[in-house]
Amino acid sequence: MRTNRQWLLGKRPKGPVAETHFRLAEAPAPGPQDGEALVQNLYLSTDPTQRGWMSRDTYLPVVRLLEVMRSFAVGRVVESKNPAFAPGELVSGLFGWQDYAIVKQHQQVLRVPQDVPIPQSMSALGVTGLTAYFGLLEIGQPKPGDTVVVSGAAGATGSVVGQIARLKGCRAIGIAGGKEKCEWLVREARFDAAIDYKAEDVGARLRELCPKGIDVYFDNVGGAILDHALACLAMHGRVVLCGAIATYNDDALVGPKNYLNLLLKRGRMEGFIILDYLARAGPALAQLAGWLKAGELVDRVDVLEGFENVPKALVRLFAGANQGKQLVKIAD
Amino acid sequence: MRTNRQWLLGKRPKGPVAETHFRLAEAPAPGPQDGEALVQNLYLSTDPTQRGWMSRDTYLPVVRLLEVMRSFAVGRVVESKNPAFAPGELVSGLFGWQDYAIVKQHQQVLRVPQDVPIPQSMSALGVTGLTAYFGLLEIGQPKPGDTVVVSGAAGATGSVVGQIARLKGCRAIGIAGGKEKCEWLVREARFDAAIDYKAEDVGARLRELCPKGIDVYFDNVGGAILDHALACLAMHGRVVLCGAIATYNDDALVGPKNYLNLLLKRGRMEGFIILDYLARAGPALAQLAGWLKAGELVDRVDVLEGFENVPKALVRLFAGANQGKQLVKIAD
Numbered sequence: 264m265r266t267n268r269q270w271l272l273g274k275r276p277k278g279p280v281a282e283t284h285f286r287l288a289e290a291p292a293p294g295p296q297d298g299e300a301l302v303q304n305l306y307l308s309t310d311p312t313q314r315g316w317m318s319r320d321t322y323l324p325v326v327r328l329l330e331v332m333r334s335f336a337v338g339r340v341v342e343s344k345n346p347a348f349a350p351g352e353l354v355s356g357l358f359g360w361q362d363y364a365i366v367k368q369h370q371q372v373l374r375v376p377q378d379v380p381i382p383q384s385m386s387a388l389g390v391t392g393l394t395a396y397f398g399l400l401e402i403g404q405p406k407p408g409d410t411v412v413v414s415g416a417a418g419a420t421g422s423v424v425g426q427i428a429r430l431k432g433c434r435a436i437g438i439a440g441g442k443e444k445c446e447w448l449v450r451e452a453r454f455d456a457a458i459d460y461k462a463e464d465v466g467a468r469l470r471e472l473c474p475k476g477i478d479v480y481f482d483n484v485g486g487a488i489l490d491h492a493l494a495c496l497a498m499h500g501r502v503v504l505c506g507a508i509a510t511y512n513d514d515a516l517v518g519p520k521n522y523l524n525l526l527l528k529r530g531r532m533e534g535f536i537i538l539d540y541l542a543r544a545g546p547a548l549a550q551l552a553g554w555l556k557a558g559e560l561v562d563r564v565d566v567l568e569g570f571e572n573v574p575k576a577l578v579r580l581f582a583g584a585n586q587g588k589q590l591v592k593i594a595d
Numbered sequence: 596m597r598t599n600r601q602w603l604l605g606k607r608p609k610g611p612v613a614e615t616h617f618r619l620a621e622a623p624a625p626g627p628q629d630g631e632a633l634v635q636n637l638y639l640s641t642d643p644t645q646r647g648w649m650s651r652d653t654y655l656p657v658v659r660l661l662e663v664m665r666s667f668a669v670g671r672v673v674e675s676k677n678p679a680f681a682p683g684e685l686v687s688g689l690f691g692w693q694d695y696a697i698v699k700q701h702q703q704v705l706r707v708p709q710d711v712p713i714p715q716s717m718s719a720l721g722v723t724g725l726t727a728y729f730g731l732l733e734i735g736q737p738k739p740g741d742t743v744v745v746s747g748a749a750g751a752t753g754s755v756v757g758q759i760a761r762l763k764g765c766r767a768i769g770i771a772g773g774k775e776k777c778e779w780l781v782r783e784a785r786f787d788a789a790i791d792y793k794a795e796d797v798g799a800r801l802r803e804l805c806p807k808g809i810d811v812y813f814d815n816v817g818g819a820i821l822d823h824a825l826a827c828l829a830m831h832g833r834v835v836l837c838g839a840i841a842t843y844n845d846d847a848l849v850g851p852k853n854y855l856n857l858l859l860k861r862g863r864m865e866g867f868i869i870l871d872y873l874a875r876a877g878p879a880l881a882q883l884a885g886w887l888k889a890g891e892l893v894d895r896v897d898v899l900e901g902f903e904n905v906p907k908a909l910v911r912l913f914a915g916a917n918q919g920k921q922l923v924k925i926a927d
Binding site for chain 1: 858
């Protein structure tokens, strides 16, 4: 009998998410029924969007209290009563913060390529990389010579956004928190410039670095930085709404007070959800893999180890303590 | 010697615009130089965008203190030293709140058709109608069957937006202030429904009237109503930013706190400035004139008389006291 450790949603956060919002539990792992497979999770993902899932219906229903916390994960098929899944195979999906998950035919499950390290398959070569790819190229519509600014730039999505912008002939400017992250952006990820929002005047630096304005602003953070970017928008500028990690912990919603600059600058602000693009993942992942192999794209992954550290990893993300994609390895 | 009465910007408003922000002056009317024509203004326009011009640089530079207040107007050429302008001809442009204006070749001047009443040429068959036309069709991209909601619906732009939506096979829902305006919208302008924001719960009524959400929201007002509309957005909904009259009098800018619904609903919020579309005015005006002639479009104009009433007319607009396009007739 396999023991299934689980992190349940213990209570809904008011304000910042903390480890105390989760409750550890154990249950026997379920046996797969006909048409099902049992997956053992190897790596769990932490993502800013999980904060929304804990509090309210979003593009997915809210996680119920005492339900296993929803999460992306990569696991290995250990038992299968479905010919579509072979034991030993690696798959990814919304398997939750637990050791074992049941996969059904109808669930959204992606195959994980065998020739890619698992952490990378969850970062630049996974949903995170696809978020950067489709968000920037489809919604942002960058043209060569454009100035592209991305917030949360040292994060998993943001760092790929800026690098794709550079590969498409744009100037890439990243906004991140702290000297180390900003240095990494310029030196390793080869952004044209980086702004340290913890130490610098973001508005002044944007005006300085973007004298012709921002053509594409890819927003991962919301809040004051979104306002600074709107104030600096170029004519016909595009704002890609990917997330708003700076606001997810707040109870009171605050809107971008400079939104009317969209009117003055004939600008556009548009949101997207990566789940809509998964059917087109193949060619995008091939392109990302090509860049990575050629050394034109660097990926940074921050792996904690141990099932007990899973809630801590999510809290780290909101503190900005992670260096790139934050994962937790829970089994070999 | 002609006397030129002028309303100058006397001081910049803090908060609501009032008659006391303007100062009456008189000067001799200038004589046209070579290449110029002298225009006598017959009707002056009042527009919400003038509130912005009084306070800050927008898509046009701020009006300087003791400068003639900027305004759209229609006038008659009374003297011409430019073969392009014949005495007696009607023209429109940014001639300002004054009796006489000098028109130069390079200025943006539109001919006013002789077969259209002047007030109409400043309303549904003028820049106002074009604002509705291009804003709805180019930015809003309505499809037959879509639910289109417009705020400031009984105003000059809003009423045309809803009627074009209906003519394009959409459901048209207007938001306006007061029972009389709402009745006019449904009975005369043949909107499918109207919401009285002064008497009804806008959020609840939108949810009731738009069970599948709002496909296109055309915003003339900003503020709380924009937030209600964002909360009710359909998947892939479009928000057309035309103006924000509810906020122009406020010193503190407030952003739409529900903007992240653009993300959840894969929505788009986009602004435009009608000046960009004037080169394409011809076919659009012909279409609007055709609808008007066929009785499919009704136009409502609210004309005050007398130069002394010009500032009062602008204040009326912000109080929502106007019934359709607010003009002031200052000469025959």
